[in-house]
Amino acid sequence: MIELIPLFTAILKVCIALRVLTxxxxxxxxxxIYSILAVGFVGYFLGSAVSILVNGQLVTLSELILTVILTVLVMIAQGNVAELFRKVSDKSGY
Structure with a gap:
């Protein structure tokens, strides 16, 4: 079970990066600004996935849970990084 947590986390991070990229x-x-942010998202998530798979970076269960939540949010926003932040700012009331 412990060996599957890094694998699932890496797969989800690649899914996030590919959805934002496409x-x-x-x-x-x-x-x-949103284009730059999207490039940062793709770079971070692909780099993090490679680090997990190649270097054996430690991954906790909480990181997997946060990655699952972020994957769901990115899929709902259909890869639109701006939409992720608009939903958050619309709810704040400002």
């Missing part, structure tokens, strides 16, 4: 903007206006 986002196509058909009717959305692209802002440069």
């Amino acid at each position: 986002f196509t903007s058909t009717h959305h206006r692209i802002k440069p």
Whole structure:
């Protein structure tokens, strides 16, 4: 069971990176800040997955749970990084 936690975490991080990478903007206006943020997302998640698989980076159960939650949110937003932050800011009331 313990060996599966890093594998599942790495797979989910690759899924997040690929979903953000394959986002196509058909009717959305692209802002440069969100593009830079999306590149950061892809770089971080792919780099982290490689580090887990190649270097044997330690992964805890809590990191797996957070990655599952983030994967669900990215899939709901269809890879739109701006949509992730709009949902958070819309709920704050500001």
